[in-house]
Amino acid sequence: xxxxxxxxxxxxxxxxxxxxxxxxxxxxxxxxxxxxxxxxxxxxxxxxxxxxxxxxxxxxxxxxxxxxxxxxxxxxxxxxxxxxxxxxxxxxxxxxxxxxxxxxxxxxxxxxxxx
Amino acid sequence: xxxxxxxxxxxxxxxxxxxxxxxxxxxxxxxxxxxxxxxxxxxxxxxxxxxxxxxxxxxxxxxxxxxxxxxxxxxxxxxxxxxxxxxxxxxxxxxxxxxxxxxxxx
Numbered sequence: 001x002x003x004x005x006x007x008x009x010x011x012x013x014x015x016x017x018x019x020x021x022x023x024x025x026x027x028x029x030x031x032x033x034x035x036x037x038x039x040x041x042x043x044x045x046x047x048x049x050x051x052x053x054x055x056x057x058x059x060x061x062x063x064x065x066x067x068x069x070x071x072x073x074x075x076x077x078x079x080x081x082x083x084x085x086x087x088x089x090x091x092x093x094x095x096x097x098x099x100x101x102x103x104x105x106x107x108x109x110x111x112x113x114x115x
Numbered sequence: 116x117x118x119x120x121x122x123x124x125x126x127x128x129x130x131x132x133x134x135x136x137x138x139x140x141x142x143x144x145x146x147x148x149x150x151x152x153x154x155x156x157x158x159x160x161x162x163x164x165x166x167x168x169x170x171x172x173x174x175x176x177x178x179x180x181x182x183x184x185x186x187x188x189x190x191x192x193x194x195x196x197x198x199x200x201x202x203x204x205x206x207x208x209x210x211x212x213x214x215x216x217x218x219x220x221x
Binding site: 003033035040041042043044045048055056091093103104105106107108109 | 208212
């Protein structure tokens with residue numbers, strides 16, 4: 001499968017711990033997006049990169065959240081001092097250049113449960 | 116503000132019946148509208164986009180700028196259409212609606 005891959009698929013952590021998710025986009029895609037999805041809601045935009053540059057961050061992305069894409073390939077999303085409200089599915093997606101006229105491809109997501 | 120609304124959280128129809136999933140949007144500019152679908156235990160995937168004007172799996176959607184709507188329609192629902200459907204628009208990122216869960220009753 002050469003699609004977008006995310007790791008881990010599931011993570012259970014205690015409140016206050018740090019967690020990191022990894023996303024490997026489709027290899028030729030230079031745009032990479034992170035979304036969060038909770039039960040009963042559509043995906044909510046968090047941030048996106050063009051190559052290694054982080055171009056936009058949602059105000060949903062508090063200072064406990066940080067995303068990186070150091071070499072313009074894979075990306076990591078770290079959540080520090082997790083809270084129960086962070087429990088959600090974290091989705092990664094990638095596209096070639098901008099979305100207009102192109103298709104965005106999603107990974108299967110990383111489920112986070114904070115207990 | 117850019118926003119997508121889907122008034123129905125759940126929609127149930129019988130197999131063979133027509134189905135319409137409603138979507139309204141607010142956007143200042145020329146939006147590009149999409150429908151995404153998520154089948155059980157599968158990843159989110161693109162169903163169709165308004166600029167391509169094509170029918171995918173029997174579904175069509177017409178962009179109505181006057182009513183700011185992009186409703187998804189299919190004349191005869193099939194059991195395999197049961198899924199979560201998200202209407203979305205894009206500028207540089209995709210903005211999703213809350214989704215409608217479609218259940219097709221055999």
